[in-house]
Amino acid sequence: DIQMTQSPSFLSASVGDRVTINCKASQNINRYLNWYQQKLGEAPKLLIYNANSLQTGIPSRFSGSGSGTDFTLTISSLQPEDVATYFCLQHNSWPWTFGGGTKLELK
Amino acid sequence: VQLVESGGGLVQPGKSLKLSCSASGFTFSSYGMHWIRQAPGKGLDWVAYISSSSGTVYADAVKGRFTISRDNAKNTLYLQLNSLKSEDTAIYYCARIGKATPFDYWGQGVMVTVSS
Numbered sequence: 215d216i217q218m219t220q221s222p223s224f225l226s227a228s229v230g231d232r233v234t235i236n237c238k239a240s241q242n243i244n245r246y247l248n249w250y251q252q253k254l255g256e257a258p259k260l261l262i263y264n265a266n267s268l269q270t271g272i273p274s275r276f277s278g279s280g281s282g283t284d285f286t287l288t289i290s291s292l293q294p295e296d297v298a299t300y301f302c303l304q305h306n307s308w309p310w311t312f313g314g315g316t317k318l319e320l321k
Numbered sequence: 322v323q324l325v326e327s328g329g330g331l332v333q334p335g336k337s338l339k340l341s342c343s344a345s346g347f348t349f350s351s352y353g354m355h356w357i358r359q360a361p362g363k364g365l366d367w368v369a370y371i372s373s374s375s376g377t378v379y380a381d382a383v384k385g386r387f388t389i390s391r392d393n394a395k396n397t398l399y400l401q402l403n404s405l406k407s408e409d410t411a412i413y414y415c416a417r418i419g420k421a422t423p424f425d426y427w428g429q430g431v432m433v434t435v436s437s
């Protein structure tokens with residue numbers, strides 16, 4: 215199985231900060247990487263698919279980049295409503311696997 | 322699109338439970354569906370998949386114990402959990418395979434606790 219290593223596990227940032235979260239795959243996954251946001255008690259929400267495609271309805275402050283084994287989710291200007299846990303998913307090879315998650319809090 | 326899970330609860334080891342995922346807002350019969358779980362304090366793990374034509378695939382950890390099924394007339398996805406173990410304790414989510422990408426919509430999850 216492909217291992218997805220996500221970093222950092224915990225992140226504290228201020229409103230307006232640029233925030234980056236990383237996912238590293240144990241082998242090449244091309245661009246088959248999604249990013250999700252999960253707020254407490256809510257269903258996970260798709261933010262970015264196929265490494266850099268913004269899901270419909272997601273604010274443009276969210277962006278994704280990367281290919282192969284290294285990927286990044288960027289929030290260009292952190293907003294209070296962005297407090298959540300973020301996780302990545304690789305869907306290049308079966309079984310699809312997830313990163314361990316990044317808990318983002320406000321400083 | 323809305324997915325709503327139900328059927329979770331506390332169950333003893335070795336017993337069974339059946340989870341449901343009620344779908345609305347899309348043509349359920351046209352989409353493949355998955356179950357994914359998250360054990361307390363752990364990451365997410367894919368559990369099972371059913372295609373729009375009812376073909377199924379399972380994770381090794383649940384193969385032979387869990388059964389995924391669907392009732393397109395009722396717009397409902399199911400997961401039958403048999404021979405439950407303590408390590409099956411988790412929040413179980415259903416999620417849809419989108420046209421552009423997998424897991425484009427998720428339910429809010431349902432808790433299953435396996436304990437004596």
